[in-house]
Amino acid sequence: MPNSFTILDVRDRIHQARSVTVLTGAGISADSGVPTFRGAEGLWKNFRPEELASLDAFARDPKLVWEWYNWRRELLATKQPNAAHEALVQLERQLPDFWVITQNVDGLHAMAGTQHLSEIHGNIWKVRCTQCHNVCHNRDVPLQFPPTCIDCGGLLRPHIVWFGESLAPEDLECSYAALQRCDMLLIIGTSGVVYPAASFAPAAKDHGAFVVELNLEATPHSSVVDVSFQGRAKELVPLLL
Ligand code: BV8
Numbered sequence: 001m002p003n004s005f006t007i008l009d010v011r012d013r014i015h016q017a018r019s020v021t022v023l024t025g026a027g028i029s030a031d032s033g034v035p036t037f038r039g040a041e042g043l044w045k046n047f048r049p050e051e052l053a054s055l056d057a058f059a060r061d062p063k064l065v066w067e068w069y070n071w072r073r074e075l076l077a078t079k080q081p082n083a084a085h086e087a088l089v090q091l092e093r094q095l096p097d098f099w100v101i102t103q104n105v106d107g108l109h110a111m112a113g114t115q116h117l118s119e120i121h122g123n124i125w126k127v128r129c130t131q132c133h134n135v136c137h138n139r140d141v142p143l144q145f146p147p148t149c150i151d152c153g154g155l156l157r158p159h160i161v162w163f164g165e166s167l168a169p170e171d172l173e174c175s176y177a178a179l180q181r182c183d184m185l186l187i188i189g190t191s192g193v194v195y196p197a198a199s200f201a202p203a204a205k206d207h208g209a210f211v212v213e214l215n216l217e218a219t220p221h222s223s224v225v226d227v228s229f230q231g232r233a234k235e236l237v238p239l240l241l
């Protein structure tokens, strides 16, 4: 799709929009120093996410899975939101109806101050009991193994949606409601390979939304969206203010 629009045209269009929804992926946190999943540095300590981010892996070797998440928590503990996260907080304050759907589990949108937020793959700073399903915040780095529930003594797991697990119904409801009501969808820093998030752009388009992609490179979304800009999120997103 030729870029007949400039990023400033998109900025003007956003400020006239009735409702804006944003879908973010690991690329928006890359500029905070958080490794992406599938980029060059995407290997998580020589493990592929699909290998360890699964119920089978946790059932088979909870200690290894917790070692991997402890490594990621330690890495994330020093990371801060960047100009892209902060620009989205400003947009939320300026616009009448604004919702962020993130695939990221790093908690950086919430840390930046985004209020209308669905963390559809969970949050690495939350743990869930495998017995009583109690969810609570936990920022211990490292979390001592085996982490046990204060209420029932059950083994705690990361409160994260693993491959093969369904997303939380309330997150799906919120996401689809935001995709259906928006007249503009921004897709920032996602490779568009993981479902159901990869189906959100066509869903918004089916409801007449104008869809914009911001990414370092072309993705499967690029042929679906109305306009695609290539560049770093921390440089492009602030131009929308
Ligand atoms: C589901 C938590 C229903 C983990 C994640 C077989 C069996 C079971 C399921 C499936 C199957 N085959 C397919 C599926 C569906 C599966 C799926 O989609 N698999 C893929 C791999 C094909 N999906 C699921 O399993 C989902 N559940 O479908 O439930 C169901 C139930 C049972 C059976 C069937 C169906 C659950 C998916 C959630 C998985 N959990 N995360 C953890 O983090 O520990 S997914 C993981 O990938 C992360 O959340 C991540 O956010 C997400 C997507 O990746 P991206 O965010 O896009 O990151 P990526 O590195 O890929 O791309 C970064 C992008 O940024 C790049 O484009 C790059 O160019 C760009 N970029 C880089 N730097 C910058 C930048 N852009 C701008 N600026 C920069 N500076």
Ligand code: ZN
Pocket: 129, 130, 131, 132, 133, 134, 149, 150, 151, 152, 153, 154
């Ligand atoms: Zn419990």
